[in-house]
Amino acid sequence: MTAACNIAAALPRLAAEAPDRIAMRCPGSRGPGGFARHDLTLSYRELDQRSDAIAAGLAKHGIGRGTRAVVMVRPSPEFFLLMFALFKAGAVPVLVDPGIDKRALKECLGEAMPEAFIGIPLAQFARILLRWAPSARTRITVGRRWFWGGATLAQVEAAGANAGPQLADTAGDDVAAILFTSGSTGVPKGVVYRHRHFVAQIDLLRDAFGIRPGGVDMPTFPPFALFDPALGLSSIIPDMDPTQPAKADPRRLLHAMKAFGVDQLFGSPALMKVLADHGQKLDGLRRVTSAGAPVPADVVAHIRALLPDDAQFWTPYGATECLPVAVIEGRELQSTREATEHGAGTCVGRPVPPNEVRIIAITDAAIPDWSQAQVLGAEMIGEITVAGPTATDEYFNRPQATALAKIRETLPDGSTRVVHRMGDLGRFDAEGRLWFCGRKSHRVRTALGNLYTEQVEPVFNTHPEVARTALVGVGEGSDQRPVLCVEMAPNLPMSEHERVLDELYRLGMGYVHTARIHDFLIHPGFPVDIRHNAKIGREQLAAWAAKQPRVPRRNA
Structure with a gap:
């Protein structure tokens, strides 16, 4: 049987x-x-x-x-x-x-x-x-x-x-x-x-x-x-509200880890930040995994410093529809930090075998058959697609959503398989590593070409008085106005806000892609997803930005 x-x-x-x-x-x-x-x-x-x-x-x-x-x-x-x-x-x-x-x-x-x-x-x-x-x-x-x-x-x-x-x-x-x-x-x-x-x-x-x-x-x-x-x-199973990892009590988590001999931990980037900010050594851990959104570079560095030298810190890339797709260990991720902060995107590592990950040209239309997809070469940004044993086939009672996210591919032996469109944009580098550049729906389409969130925001997030930033597009079609929403560091006096915005503008002028951004708006606190408290609600921010008075910054 x-x-x-x-x-x-x-x-x-x-x-x-x-x-x-x-x-x-x-x-x-x-x-x-x-x-x-x-x-x-x-x-x-x-x-x-x-x-x-x-x-x-x-x-x-x-x-x-x-x-x-x-x-x-x-x-x-x-x-x-x-x-x-x-x-x-x-x-x-x-x-x-x-x-x-x-x-x-x-x-x-x-x-x-x-x-x-x-x-x-x-x-x-x-x-x-x-x-x-x-x-x-x-x-x-x-x-x-x-x-x-x-x-x-x-x-x-x-x-x-x-x-x-x-x-x-x-x-x-x-x-x-x-x-x-x-x-x-x-x-x-x-x-x-x-x-x-x-x-x-x-x-x-x-x-x-x-x-x-x-x-x-x-x-x-x-x-x-x-x-x-x-x-x-x-x-x-920790004593915490899993829908609010950013509010978890690190003392309870650490007590449980020690009391019960925990040697492996899985958590969202928000939970990793809680532990990083707490600053207590994570001596018993041998493997830490964080997923749900890109882990900020400073959080990776802090967690690595708290872990034993022989411990591993993994950040798998994937989605509910397909997981895991690719993985990268913290040491290699740290080695790519400088490139990320200069606009390269976030390295998510190498595909997990036997997944076949390919980059196709960006389109918002359905692609019924793989023969209609345009596969891109190394260093070209497009939509990430995955074919493999964990790639799901459909959404329940959502034929239109299924059509937009799934591609039917006929293999040389005549069999067929489903290729999942991640809805994420990225590229492969010359070493075969996958770089995440942002969600397809979050790309900002300007008259001079697309801007991608994960290539823009890390540039500005290096400012020491900025908590985080979010790129959004205001307007419709291919002539959107790029706006950078800024969440200031806690306790920064309001009298310093304009100075920081001026410094961000000058920082952006140092790169070809960010030099197109002239609109900077301060937001009191970004909306984030429920599950991981890490994914920024850029759709809500874009609607908010469209209602704000425009005061673009120019070269002095």
């Missing part, structure tokens, strides 16, 4: 090989008298057996193979038990970032047409009040149920107790999950993940980072904790 293609298939194997190894630990809130008030742990045996029981109980409540089920549960043992149970059952969990705009969230839930809604009491209450997911006829509450009916997760687990193994014989092409993008660069879209995509991600992550079983990981972005059991790792 062919083994199931399923991310949860590793659980029974690990439960047999290392039944008492900790699979997951969720420290509770830190109290005045000690670290964890409610320190909950799951061994591999417990994770396997309890997820079996929940899968069997879900089946008794009509949630089985192919059932789309919204999951709105905070990071907790229940979340991970539930997710593995859904995978084992062959059901299709639907995950939406809880922090996105409530109207967009309602649209996402309606678009997914779920048949079940699994959530904490607050989510169930919001479902009724805001009329979320009316198609969901089955309701499961994680926690105390009130007036809305349905079963609790505890009742579901009890109903499936002692049912035995529940792993469905899922095939690679079966739909495994629908993961909605954060919507940080547009309307959130439901990415259709098939079981083969998850399994391929495990293989690529293991090989790219040299991950071996037995390590202890702290994944501060909860969905990544789902990979840990399949990699044979123990997960420490």
